[in-house]
Structure formats: C-alpha cells, structure tokens
Amino acid sequence: MAVGGDDDMERDFASRLRLAPSPASPAAASTAAGGGIAFRAPQEQFTVGDFELGKIYGVGSYSKVVRARKKDTGNVYALKIMDKKFITKENKISYVKMERIVLDQLDHPGVIRLFFTFQDTYSLYMALESCEGGELFDQIVRKGRLPEDEARFYAAEIVDILEYLHSVGLIHRDVKPENLLLTSDGHIKIADFGSVKPTKDTPIKVLPNSTNERACTFVGTAAYVPPEVLNSAPATFGNDLWALGCTLYQMLSGSSPFKDASEWLIFQRIIARDLKFPEYFSDDARDLIDKLLDVDPSKRPGAGPDGYVSLKRHPFFRGIDWKNIRKGRAPKPAMEANANEDEDSQDSSWLSHMGSAPVNQHVSPVGNNGASSSSEVRSHISRLASIDSFDSRWREKKLNKRGEMIGIVLKIFHEQDFLEPGESVVLISKLKKINKLTNKKVQLILTDKPQLICVDPGKMVTKGNIMWSDDPSELNVQVSNSSHFRICTPKKVSAFEDAKQRAWQWKKAIEDLQRCQKN
Numbered sequence: 342m343a344v345g346g347d348d349d350m351e352r353d354f355a356s357r358l359r360l361a362p363s364p365a366s367p368a369a370a371s372t373a374a375g376g377g378i379a380f381r382a383p384q385e386q387f388t389v390g391d392f393e394l395g396k397i398y399g400v401g402s403y404s405k406v407v408r409a410r411k412k413d414t415g416n417v418y419a420l421k422i423m424d425k426k427f428i429t430k431e432n433k434i435s436y437v438k439m440e441r442i443v444l445d446q447l448d449h450p451g452v453i454r455l456f457f458t459f460q461d462t463y464s465l466y467m468a469l470e471s472c473e474g475g476e477l478f479d480q481i482v483r484k485g486r487l488p489e490d491e492a493r494f495y496a497a498e499i500v501d502i503l504e505y506l507h508s509v510g511l512i513h514r515d516v517k518p519e520n521l522l523l524t525s526d527g528h529i530k531i532a533d534f535g536s537v538k539p540t541k542d543t544p545i546k547v548l549p550n551s552t553n554e555r556a557c558t559f560v561g562t563a564a565y566v567p568p569e570v571l572n573s574a575p576a577t578f579g580n581d582l583w584a585l586g587c588t589l590y591q592m593l594s595g596s597s598p599f600k601d602a603s604e605w606l607i608f609q610r611i612i613a614r615d616l617k618f619p620e621y622f623s624d625d626a627r628d629l630i631d632k633l634l635d636v637d638p639s640k641r642p643g644a645g646p647d648g649y650v651s652l653k654r655h656p657f658f659r660g661i662d663w664k665n666i667r668k669g670r671a672p673k674p675a676m677e678a679n680a681n682e683d684e685d686s687q688d689s690s691w692l693s694h695m696g697s698a699p700v701n702q703h704v705s706p707v708g709n710n711g712a713s714s715s716s717e718v719r720s721h722i723s724r725l726a727s728i729d730s731f732d733s734r735w736r737e738k739k740l741n742k743r744g745e746m747i748g749i750v751l752k753i754f755h756e757q758d759f760l761e762p763g764e765s766v767v768l769i770s771k772l773k774k775i776n777k778l779t780n781k782k783v784q785l786i787l788t789d790k791p792q793l794i795c796v797d798p799g800k801m802v803t804k805g806n807i808m809w810s811d812d813p814s815e816l817n818v819q820v821s822n823s824s825h826f827r828i829c830t831p832k833k834v835s836a837f838e839d840a841k842q843r844a845w846q847w848k849k850a851i852e853d854l855q856r857c858q859k860n
C-alpha cells in the first residue's frame with residue numbers, strides 16, 4: 342500500500358478497519374444503523390494522554406502491551422499499542438481486525454476482555470483487561486518447572502478455556518505459555534487472538550473469507566506447531582490440543598518437548614515426533630501428553646466425537662472440580678527476583694520510540710532537550726531485554742529472507758548513539774558475562790547492521806563490540822546448555838550466562854544473520 346501523509350494513512354487505516362457485516366454468518370455482534378458493527382467495546386475518542394502509563398507487560402510481534410491507568414476513572418487496563426505503519430508494512434491488518442472483532446464477542450472468565458479501542462495518527466490502542474500476574478511462561482522460568490499439582494491446575498483451566506473457544510467454533514492457533522496470562526489471583530486467561538481461525542459454522546461474526554478451509558496459512562510459534570500444520574493441512578481444533586500437550590510438557594519439565602537450535606530442526610523433530618519424557622513425569626501426565634501429541638489430530642482427547650468428555654475424564658485430571666474450576670485456589674506465583682528494581686514506575690518515554698515518527702508528543706517529554714535521560718534509556722532497554730519473544734515467531738514460510746527470517750525487529754531509539762539511523766535490534770538480553778575473576782552484567786544487543794554491542798546496563802555506556810564476521814570460522818557461538826554460551830572470535834572468547842535460557846536463540850540469531858549477509 343502506498344502510504345501518503347499521516348492524514349491519508351489515518352483515513353486509509355480507518356477504512357480498512359471498518360468491519361462490514363458478513364451476510365453468511367449469524368451475527369453475534371449486532372449490526373448498527375448504517376451497516377457497520379455495533380461493538381460491545383466501543384471505539385472511543387480518547388488519547389494516550391488520558392492514561393498514566395506504567396510498566397511494559399510484554400512485546401508481541403506487532404504490538405507493545407503496557408499497564409495503563411485511566412486518569413479520570415482510575416481503572417487499570419493492559420493497553421495494546423500497535424504502530425499503524427508497522428502493521429501496514431507487515432501486512433497484519435487482518436490480524437488486528439480479527440482480534441478486535443473476535444475479542445469483542447467472547448464472554449468467558451478465561452478470555453481477556455476487550456473494553457474499548459481508540460486511535461491516533463500513528464497508533465491503534467486496545468484497552469484490555471489487565472493481567473497483573475504476568476505470563477505462565479515466567480512462572481515456568483522462575484520455578485524451573487512446576488509441581489504436578491500446579492501444572493494440573495493450570496492445564497485444567499486451559500482445557501476449560503479451549504472447550505469454550507471450540508464450542509463457539511474458534512481455533513486459537515497460538516496457545517503457548519507466553520499467551521497464557523495470570524490474573525492477580527493466579528487464574529489463567531488467554532490472550533492474543535490475532536491468529537484465531539473460525540470454523541465454517543461459528544456463531545461468532547468474523548471477517549469475510551476467514552472461514553475458508555483452504556486458507557491454511559502458517560501461524561503460531563515453531564515449538565508448538567503440530568505436524569499437520571507443517572504439512573499444510575487445514576486448521577482443526579486438534580491444533581490447539583497439540584499446543585496444550587506441549588504446554589503441559591513445558592510446565593512439568595521447564596522446556597518445550599520439541600526443542601532445538603533452529604526452527605528448521607524443531608520442525609524436523611515435530612514431524613518425526615521425536616518425543617522423550619523425563620523420568621520424573623507421572624504415568625498419568627505421560628499418558629495424557631502422549632495422547633495430546635498424537636500425530637492424528639482427530640485422535641487427540643478433546644477432538645473426538647465425544648468432545649471434551651474424554652479429555653476431562655483423563656486420570657491426570659482426577660479430582661478437578663470442572664464446574665467450579667475458576668473458584669479453586671490457584672498456585673502461589675513465584676515473584677520476579679528483582680521485582681522492585683524495575684516495577685511500575687511511570688514511564689511513557691518509550692512510547693515516543695515505537696515507530697520512526699514522533700508518536701506521542703503529548704505524553705511526558707523525555708528530557709529538557711528532547712534527549713532521553715539515561716535512566717529512561719536504561720529502563721527501556723532492560724524491559725526490552727526481559728521480553729522473550731523477539732525472534733520466536735514462526736514467520737510465514739520463507740525462512741531465509743532477511744527481514745522475514747529475523748523476526749520482529751523493534752526500532753530502538755537512536756538518541757543514545759548505540760544504533761545508527763535505520764538500524765534495528767534483532768535480539769537483546771541482559772546477560773552475565775563470565776570472566777575468570779568476576780562476573781559482570783551486560784546488555785548484549787545484536788542489530789541487523791550487523792553489530793554485537795555490549796552495553797554496561799548500569800552506566801548505559803558501550804563496553805565495546807564483539808567483532809562481527811559473516812564467516813562462521815571467525816565468529817561462532819558455542820552453546821554449553823540452554824543458559825550458557827560462548828561467542829568465539831579469533832581474538833577473544835566471551836562467555837555468557839542467560840538466566841532466561843536463550844543460549845540457543847543467540848546462536849540461531851547470529852547464524853541466521855551470517856547466512857542473510859551471505860545471500
């Protein structure tokens with residue numbers, strides 16, 4: 342799409358977002374006079390200045406989600422902020438529309454509620470129910486692995502949610518611990534409906550053509566993709582049940598069942614169903630996961646003719662009170678180790694760096710001369726570093742091409758001189774640099790230039806670059822285990838520890854960039 346001035350873009354975006362009612366589907370959302378849809382969650386005229394912005398909850402492949410308190414009502418939301426230019430460029434408009442229209446109609450305690458939306462020249466905003474307890478993923482990382490009782494509790498809540506979604510003819514297609522969020526009292530809610538696939542007879546009002554069975558695009562995340570999706574079979578409820586099996590495995594063991602150094606290798610494992618259970622899995626857990634990970638999607642419990650009965654009756658779930666599941670006592674969450682360090686200080690400065698344009702002049706300015714203060718830069722960077730999904734997205738089919746392969750690239754602001762204009766971050770982590778005598782914290786940043794920059798996260802000064810080379814004999818990454826890796830150049834070997842266990846991701850990101858540079 343040719344993007345003209347900002348006004349043109351806003352008009353164009355608004356018209357693309359208009360949701361025409363589809364005559365084929367029985368409307369769950371009502372049709373307003375004039376032909377548009379009357380949304381339960383209204384399109385408001387708010388601006389981002391009406392909110393006090395807090396911590397970043399997370400970053401997705403086309404959005405940032407931030408805690409936001411509405412100044413006049415005091416209500417707290419999770420504000421999902423999407424940069425219009427980015428969405429248009431990445432062809433994600435249909436994802437945004439789908440999430441908006443579907444969330445608007447869902448009504449289940451385990452599904453994130455959408456309250457209202459608004460937009461300004463540069464961004465779209467969705468005010469979502471705030472999940473203060475963070476991602477299930479973080480609980481797994483913090484606890485290492487979950488005791489079986491806790492995993493059972495979460496798995497049962499996920500089953501309850503999937504049963505609801507499937508009963509209204511929706512396949513979520515991106516069930517994973519990052520999209521399963523915890524409320525402040527520890528119950529699960531599912532988020533991220535951008536990839537949702539409606540079945541032909543869904544009562545939910547959806548976008549025209551979105552029920553087309555042959556439209557079997559790849560969506561989801563590599564580690565949770567079922568084998569039939571890799572073989573281009575149409576989406577079925579079984580897709581979510583496979584992802585449930587992977588999620589349960591990950592809760593119980595700490596890592597996903599089909600883990601490997603690259604997406605390609607992960608896919609090989611999935612296709613070969615290369616599945617091994619740790620010894621400490623109980624027989625019931627093993628049996629349930631084994632059945633959920635059946636290569637035949639129709640054989641997975643929950644997908645057969647008896648619906649969810651066989652799944653809910655599986656011995657693993659013995660003792661679960663399905664009728665009162667949301668009333669049960671949730672497991673005690675593990676808190677972030679340095680929860681106070683970077684918590685909910687009000688910080689809206691990062692907003693102005695979402696896109697290349699000056700997104701929100703009306704939110705708090707970033708210093709006297711417009712330059713970010715080092716503490717703002719620091720909190721921005723460290724928050725980005727805590728986000729795990731930079732390069733984990735399965736980016737539709739073409740694995741080798743630069744841009745598509747690299748995954749989501751966030752534009753970090755350039756005032757602090759780490760990056761050149763137009764240069765983007767591919768991967769960033771706060772790591773421990775392991776030296777003989779002392780271990781130091783560093784922020785390691787890989788950019789698409791490419792550069793490997795080490796930043797002192799306390800002083801926010803560059804500690805130096807690791808010499809880049811496209812030649813693996815001159816720059817390579819050796820992984821010892823999921824938390825430890827070494828970056829080797831002819832002059833120096835730098836050893837790192839990543840508490841978030843992204844050693845393989847670092848290896849992959851660097852090797853992908855080396856390949857991209859060569860092509």
Ligand SMILES: Nc1ncnc2c1ncn2[C@@H]1O[C@H](COP(=O)(O)OP(=O)(O)OP(=O)(O)O)[C@@H](O)[C@H]1O
Pocket residue numbers: 398399400401402403404405406419421453469470471472473475476519520522532533534535730734
């Ligand atoms: N309602 C919420 N409350 C708290 N945190 C949230 C909420 N919604 C999303 N998040 C956080 O923001 C992250 C990104 O949100 P979401 O997955 O919706 O974005 P996306 O751009 O659609 O991402 P994806 O790459 O998964 O498609 C989530 O993984 C989660 O950590």
